Amino acid sequence: MTETIERAAELIAEARLGRRRFAGLPEDCRPPDEAAAYRVQDALHARLGAAGQGPLAGHKIGCTTAVMQQFLGIANPCAGGVLAPTVRHRVGSFAHAGFLHVGVECEIAVRLARPLPAAGAPYDAAGVAAAVGSCMAAIEVVDDRYEDYRSLDTPTLIADDFFNAGCVLGDQVESWRELDLAALEGRMTINGGELGRGRGGDILGHPLKALAWLANALAARNRALQADEFALLGSVVQTRWVERGDLVEIEVEGLGGASCRFD
Secondary structure (H helix, E strand, O other): OHHHHHHHHHHHHHHHHHOOOEOOOOHHHOOOOHHHHHHHHHHHHHHHHHOOOOOEEEEEEEOOOHHHHHHHOOOOOEEEEEEHHHEEEOEEEEOHHHOOOEEEEEEEEEEEOOOEOHHHOOOOHHHHHOOEEEEEEEEEEEEOOEOOHHHOOHHHHHHOHHHEEEEEEOOOEOOHHHOOOOOOEEEEEEOOEEEEEEEHHHOOOOHHHHHHHHHHHHHHOOOOEOOOOEEEEEEOOOOEEOOOOOEEEEEEOOOEEEEEEEO
């Protein structure tokens, strides 16, 4: 099993580093389920880190809202890693040519003030809240790196970080406990035109339920969320693909905003 995990990670890493559209994994090393997919993802992070693309700075959770579950046709949350060199703060700039088919999402993110160890699982929303140091508005940058992503199975998408290609994190709001995270409305515009809005409660009923899901999923792999790591909790709007020169802006009431341009 270790050999097939490493072979899958090698093939995905080669495509990522070579910026080549990925057709999928051969059957002999395709992860048979999500548990195996996360093992491939871990091996992929090690390879990308060795190639100078790391370290891992945070996490993303996809398919935590009905709009994204319907868009991708996947009914359960899926996690990926966010590599440190792809993270921007408040105002981001990205080279459009550095992606194969780049898109953006409007998210609520959290940064941890203390770890959530595997020994503390299972967690619920109340249990993870004490570890959250701040909340932020965030843009997730995603890349459709595939010949046809709809033809790929969910474990393969998970193995490749579930589309993640970076993010822009807004200012940290440490007084987030004064806010009703489920009631906060987020909206996204591209070149000034609104393209979607949603509420924090769209994220599994409450954003911190998504964080609890991630903590429990990592605990099942004997891993933990660490202090100072961040987590993108899911998009409240459908993914929007962007063109060269586009200006993307998001705003989440109570948490501020973030923007990025694709030059």
